[in-house]
Amino acid sequence: MTVATNPSGRRSGYRDAARIGRTEAGPRPLPPLSESKPAAEFELVERTLPTGLRVIAVARRTVPTVELRLRIPFAGEDRTHPARAEVLASALLSGTAKRDRVQIDNELAAIGAEFAVGVDPERLLISGSALATGLPELLDVLADLLTAAAYPEVEFSRERERLAERIMVARSQPRMVAREALQRRRYGDHPAARELPESGDVLDVTPDDVARLHAEQVLPTGSTLVLVGDIEPDRAIALVAEALGGWAPPGVASELPPLPALVGRDLLLVHRPGAVQSQLRLSAAAVPRTDPRYPALQLANLVFGGYFSSRLVENLREDKGYTYSAQSFVEFSPYAAALLVETDVTTDVTAASVLETRYELARLSAVPPDEAELESARRYAIGSLLISLDSQPGVASTLSALAGVGLDARWLRAHPAALEAVTLEQVAQVAAEFFTPTAFTGVVVGDADVVSHRLRALGGIELP
Amino acid sequence: MSIAPSPTQLLHLHRLRLPNGLRVLLAPDPSTPVVTVSVHVDVGFRSEPEGRTGFAHLFEHLMFQGSESLEKLAHFRHVQGSGGVFNGSTHQDYTDYFEVLPAAALERALFLEADRLRAPTLTxxxxxxxxxxxxxxIRLNVLSRPYGGFPWIxxxxxxxxxxxxxxxxxxDFSELERATLDDAAVFFDSFYAPGNTVLTVVGDIDIDETSRLVDKHFGDILARPTPPRPxxxxxxxxxxxxQTVPDAHAPMPALALGYRLPDPAVDxxxxxxxxxxGSVLADGEAARLQRRLVYGESIVTDLSAGAGLSGSPLNARDPDTFIITAVHPASVEPERVMRVVDEELDRLVQKGPDSGELSRISARWASSIYHEHDRVMSRTLALGSRELLYGRAELAAALPDKLAAIGPAQVAKAAAGLRAQGRAVLVVEPTGATNGGEQR
Incomplete structure (x- = not known):
């Protein structure tokens, strides 16, 4: 930068900060919003195939591509289930009876396609996308994976080894350490707490174990396939019926057992030696989308910490500078929902941040959201839903996630009106019921040698 | 199945230039219920002064802190309270700001962006x-995590x-702490001049009405000299x-190889x-390094290769960087990984990729560019950044055809170019001081 500096240290030729911040015309009024334009209705067809697979196809012809989500409920009670499930997800694309790993990838690439496979305690999710003209080929490869995945020995041991290495890398992330500690604190030994397997368990998994798991749990009944893109929905469903007709084993895909009820208790301090930041993770029971109180809870959560213009962010970040980001959100499972509050703060303000977070939780019931706060949250909830549905992957992921909790596009259509109808009283009620600090449990992960002293003084913390 | 128009046909770009120098791109799209407004300013961290590292990014944060008509926090509240989302980011050569809102908030979005570009409150x-x-x-993204700043810093x-x-x-923390209000004033007055800025609007907009609104809100921003671009x-x-750098959090070593790229504005x-x-080497299971390093010799856990410091191509002016990264077990010497990289590059220099390999890669790129176009936000940012960097917003849509036209000989030549230059080798070495989080 070329800047002239005069002897007094002031740089010449530029306005100072005060001058920059003023114009002759002075402050101007905020323009009003104009007429809103409703989102186009989905061109959607839904059918359950004779095999039990539910198929949802939506036309969205913005670009010549198609998006695919296959969600298979995939819970398991056994302690080694997460390891077998992760290895299955990692090795699913490594070969079938008639295609090897490289052939699968070449055939997908030829139609501009990709598949990604992910698993968590609830479901196996196969996500894909392709040029729309390639849909028949995409479905052909998918059918091959579902009915004839071979888990070939050589590829298998390499995938297993890589997975163990990746798990090691994942566990070195502070956010993963915090997530695992929170899951143990919230759910103890419940399968929902086992999101990442042990490296040792992964190395014990054999191709036979995975083939058996595939045969027993990769099932069409209970599963949902979503297609969104430049397609004719009826024709797309006919293609699916033809391509996946042979995927027809009996049985029902396995849903996660109900979660234990969340009850408030002390936060647990987890020691991470030498940490420069602490992770705060607080959680309490919430209600699912099907509950009549959900729209009010969603809005109360936004006001608390659910978006940037929330009390928590304005306090912790914009007033105190304790954090780069703080947020709260509602986490859904098939039978329940939980509130989650998350922030990472610098070590020396750990206790202060716990205090401020508890203060904001208590304040939400003591000083409930006012009209302006409610209106802002309401507009954001409705607008951000519209924005999130303005892409093929956005529509596909949303419909797939809703299917996982027993809801569909009708819920999406009805939800904006439900948000419009929420009153201040309803928000105050859910704030008092769900956001009271004593309803929360959780963890603080940080350097106990530095943070214990002040946390002890604060109380309500279980120290190492 | 219907035949969708190609993104190039869909663009319908209109360009304006206000008397104060502001460049304006309007891209009407009647299919979407949302509107995106972005501002790209021609200053990134490559332009920040010595002794003030991190200043371009710090200044991006300051632009959200209020302006003449908007008190602190008002910008966030008005965007979100109108049903929208926002963000900003700082790159090598530009800083961008954007908001995506329901179409009814178009004028409000223009007002919000204009107010801070005219008279930000710097306190x-x-x-x-x-x-x-x-x-x-920085603590979150660099200091407290494994591979923080790898490889971009x-x-x-x-x-x-x-x-x-x-x-x-x-x-550096010490230089951030030394930043003064006067630094901010000088930085704003020179780099944030309207002539140094591109405004992009995408949505179901009327060209005449939107042009009028742009002029109404941005027209009286003070024209100032546009700083010379060095x-x-x-x-x-x-x-x-x-060079080897220690990493106290990383469980495995990592390697990054850096090479220079041709100037995209010239070649x-x-x-x-x-x-x-980059895709021939590393994208997908069939890619050459994937097959040899990850599977064949089984010495690498994860790898990547491609143009751009941030991992995406055409996001900076010259000089830009081609990067290959690999995470590998400690038992593997980095030299062994590099030897295989060189062998695969040499094979490509001699024989080039086969044409089927290239057409498959082009098809995947086309798919991903269509996806970028589908989301109004990513489309807007691609248009604005390419207009600012190269004066060619159309590139965002022309890329599928341009990539498809590149043949094996050109890829072989690119490989030869990498082999002919002196590359940078970065080795990240785990020091293993603080891993995991045992309870006690």
Whole structure:
């Protein structure tokens, strides 16, 4: 930068900060919003195939591509289930009876396609996308994976080894350490707490174990396939019926057992030696989308910490500078929902941040959201839903996630009106019921040698 | 199945230039219920002054702290309270700001962006608060995690010698703390001049009405001289240079190889051939390094290869960087990984990729560019950044055809170019001090 500096240290030729911040015309009024334009209705067809697979196809012809989500409920009670499930997800694309790993990838690439496979305690999710003209080929490869995945020995041991290495890398992330500690604190030994397997368990998994798991749990009944893109929905469903007709084993895909009820208790301090930041993770029971109180809870959560213009962010970040980001959100499972509050703060303000977070939780019931706060949250909830549905992957992921909790596009259509109808009283009620600090449990992960002293003084913390 | 128009047909770009120098891109799209407004300013961390590393990014934060008509926090509240989302980001050569809202908020979005571009409120209190916030961002993204700043902060000082190209764009804490209000005023007055800025609007907009609104809100922003843009060119290196950095959090070593790229403004085809080369090497299970390093010799856990410091091509002016990264077990010497990389590059120099391989890669690129176009937000940012960097917003849509036109010989030539230069080698070495989080 070329800047002239005069002897007094002031740089010449530029306005100072005060001058920059003023114009002759002075402050101007905020323009009003104009007429809103409703989102186009989905061109959607839904059918359950004779095999039990539910198929949802939506036309969205913005670009010549198609998006695919296959969600298979995939819970398991056994302690080694997460390891077998992760290895299955990692090795699913490594070969079938008639295609090897490289052939699968070449055939997908030829139609501009990709598949990604992910698993968590609830479901196996196969996500894909392709040029729309390639849909028949995409479905052909998918059918091959579902009915004839071979888990070939050589590829298998390499995938297993890589997975163990990746798990090691994942566990070195502070956010993963915090997530695992929170899951143990919230759910103890419940399968929902086992999101990442042990490296040792992964190395014990054999191709036979995975083939058996595939045969027993990769099932069409209970599963949902979503297609969104430049397609004719009826024709797309006919293609699916033809391509996946042979995927027809009996049985029902396995849903996660109900979660234990969340009850408030002390936060647990987890020691991470030498940490420069602490992770705060607080959680309490919430209600699912099907509950009549959900729209009010969603809005109360936004006001608390659910978006940037929330009390928590304005306090912790914009007033105190304790954090780069703080947020709260509602986490859904098939039978329940939980509130989650998350922030990472610098070590020396750990206790202060716990205090401020508890203060904001208590304040939400003591000083409930006012009209302006409610209106802002309401507009954001409705607008951000519209924005999130303005892409093929956005529509596909949303419909797939809703299917996982027993809801569909009708819920999406009805939800904006439900948000419009929420009153201040309803928000105050859910704030008092769900956001009271004593309803929360959780963890603080940080350097106990530095943070214990002040946390002890604060109380309500279980120290190492 | 219907035949969708190609993105190029869909663009319908309209360009305006206001008397104060502001460049305006309007791209009407009647299919969407949302509107995106973005502002791209021609200053990134390569332009920040010595002694003030991290200043371009810190200043981006300050632009959210209020302006003449908007008190602190009002910008966030008005965007979100109108049903929208927002963000900003700082790159090598530009800083962007955007908001996506329901279409009814178009004029409000223009007002919000214009107000801070005309008269931002720069105060000592906000400066100190945002220095704290930025330090937390750096702790979160760099200091407290494994592979923090790998490779975007760690590799440039190995490949480049001059301050603009080599320094850490997030900044040193001590220099962030020394930033003054006067620094901010000078930075704004010179770099944030309207002539140094591109405004992009995408949505179901009427060209005449939107032009009128743009003029109403941006027209009286003070015209100022546009700062001269210095060249950041520096000579290509003849010999390899290697550096090792310790990482207390990383469980496994990592390796990054940095190479220079052709100037995309001068040799776009040559640049894009490198983009395809990156995919030939590392994208997908059939890619060459994937097959040899990850599977065949089983010495690498994860790898990547491609153009751009941030992992995506055409996001900076010259000089830009081609990067290969690999995470591997400690039992594997980095030299062994590099030997295989060189062998695979040599094979490509001699024989080139086969044409089927290239057409498959082009099909995947086309798919991903269509996806970028589908989301109004990513489409807007691609249009605005390409207009600012190269004066060619259309590139965002023309890329599928341009990539498809590149042949094996051009990719072979790109591989030869990598082999002929002295690359940068960055080795991240785990020191294993603080892993995991045992309870006690």
């Amino acid at each position: 000592e209190e906000n400066l100190r608060n945002q220095v704290d916030v930025v330090k937390e961002e 760690l590799l440039p000082p190995v490949l480049y010698d001059t301050f603009p190209n080599a320094h850490n764009g997030y900044g 060249s950041f060119a520096e000579p290509w290196r003849g010999a390899q240079r290697q 776009l085809e040559g640049y894009l051939a490198h983009t395809l080369l």
